[in-house]
Amino acid sequence: MPELPENEAQRRLVDRECLHRTIEAVELGDDVTYIALPGDNERARLVGRQFTETRRHGKNIFLGSKTGPWMAVHLGMTGRLIPFDAPEDPPTKTKLLVRFEGDRRLAFRCPRKLGKVRIIDDPDTFIAEQKLGPDALTITKRQFADAVGSSRSAIKAALLDQGKLAGVGNLWSDEVLFQTGLAPTDTAANLDEACLETLLKRLKAILEAVIDTDATYSKLRDDWLIRHRKKGATCRRCGGKIDSAKVGGRTAYFCTSHQS
Ligand SMILES: [Zn+2]
Known part of the structure; x- marks a missing residue:
């Protein structure tokens, strides 16, 4: 999507x-x-x-x-x-x-x-x-901490909730969790302020980078999850294995080694 x-x-x-x-x-x-x-x-x-x-x-x-x-x-x-x-x-x-x-x-x-x-x-x-939350490119640290950081849900599900944060779906929520080493099932409310700040910074950097390629995924770096997003693939960051699981009703892809 x-x-x-x-x-x-x-x-x-x-x-x-x-x-x-x-x-x-x-x-x-x-x-x-x-x-x-x-x-x-x-x-x-x-x-x-x-x-x-x-x-x-x-x-x-x-x-x-x-x-x-x-x-x-x-x-x-x-x-x-x-x-x-x-x-x-x-x-x-x-x-x-x-x-x-x-x-x-x-x-x-x-x-x-x-x-x-x-x-x-x-x-x-x-x-x-439509009760949409702030746009993911312009949301502030404070808004992000209030909306996403207060959620009792899995971080993956909180990122997907358009009422908290508008614009992020299955692909880019997986990517930012992969790049920050968080497991999709981590409880959002358990993440500390520094972690939420890193997560938001990385998310904005990812979205900007994808926009810069006109959303042409083959132009994105080879060590991104999107380039190898399938079960059994080798993680280009740590050599671990990519696996998938249902989180918040969606299929999340993640590395079983560095995202745990
Ligand atoms: Zn890995």
Whole structure:
């Protein structure tokens, strides 16, 4: 599932390709049953307007303007925003298509239909209504200690809780625990302040590094977990073995030697 860095790479792409163009139509694609897309009246609110800015909070991307409305996109498992130019055809499995004046188009492709597009008045109200915690890139030490550090859950589960910290999912929670040597099952509330500070610093460094590669994992360092994230693989840090286990309802990957 796309997490913060994948969403940020997408936000940067649409920011480069889709701003300051008048919207002529917002159309539904094929096979749009069982996917959360805006209705006719909602889509019509965008017609005649331009997106002049983008934002991202956690795993949500927003395209809009000072006075709104905004298009809020959640990519779900397999969603993708794809700018292209007519007469090229939209990608297969396009569920929503924004037609700008001239040739530019923006497709929302979503094969597994778990993504969502909504038309909203403003991102801040939306973030509050969704009860999202601070974004993982901008959360402060204090906020992190209060939200994540006070949890009685496993640290892996606390990092995944979007109400505490928005943007981290299965991949990057595993990565930061691997890089800081914490076991996914360690109780968050048992970590001391210095440990929480190190964890947050490393988390931000990881997210920034992934964003810098445009979320191209093959460009990340070979000693990262993501490069060898499978059961039985050899840990590039200590020579131990990578194993997996269910933690907080998700499959966590970790090194059985240096993460215990
Ligand atoms: Zn190891």
